[in-house]
Amino acid sequence: MTLTAHAVVGVAAASLFPSHPKAAFAAAFVSHFLIDAIPHWHYSVKSIEIDHKDPMNTDMVFNKYFPTDLTKIGFDAALGFFTAYLIFHDHLNFPLGLILIGTIGGTLPDPLQFVYWKFRHEPFTTLQRFHKWIHADKNLDNRPVWGILAQAATIPAAILLVRFI
Numbered sequence: 318m319t320l321t322a323h324a325v326v327g328v329a330a331a332s333l334f335p336s337h338p339k340a341a342f343a344a345a346f347v348s349h350f351l352i353d354a355i356p357h358w359h360y361s362v363k364s365i366e367i368d369h370k371d372p373m374n375t376d377m378v379f380n381k382y383f384p385t386d387l388t389k390i391g392f393d394a395a396l397g398f399f400t401a402y403l404i405f406h407d408h409l410n411f412p413l414g415l416i417l418i419g420t421i422g423g424t425l426p427d428p429l430q431f432v433y434w435k436f437r438h439e440p441f442t443t444l445q446r447f448h449k450w451i452h453a454d455k456n457l458d459n460r461p462v463w464g465i466l467a468q469a470a471t472i473p474a475a476i477l478l479v480r481f482i
């Protein structure tokens with residue numbers, strides 16, 4: 318999933334525990350894996366060299382694509398924060414702390430993959446194995462229109478969830 322979808326869903330999950338920051342963070346962190354399990358679309362990140370035989374050998378390399386990839390990922394993270402801020406802080410009046418907990422908790426598992434790729438030690442190995450395991454095998458990468466629409470749909474879905482819980 319895009320970091321934008323993870324940030325928005327992360328804040329919705331965190332909001333289940335508005336007065337328990339640790340539980341809110343845990344809920345946001347767990348929400349990352351739950352929505353990764355749904356088949357989804359990814360934008361291309363060409364500096365990730367996937368090892369199809371052994372996914373645990375996949376790596377992100379500092380090649381000529383890396384700066385572009387980092388820009389895309391940075392833009393996605395910023396878009397996620399601002400979308401979550403506009404919806405949940407400006408519109409629904411959630412405290413800023415909850416927005417931060419939700420966006421950080423919801424997106425953190427992806428930078429932790431990078432930590433694994435560069436460090437390859439526990440507890441990151443186990444987390445990476447779990448992340449790979451739960452991540453949907455099917456993807457919508459060849460169907461970008463549906464893929465993007467499905468990601469966009471996570472936003473109203475997260476808002477509805479928050480409104481009705």
Ligand SMILES: [Zn+2]
Nearest residue numbers: 318353426427
């Ligand atoms: Zn993920």
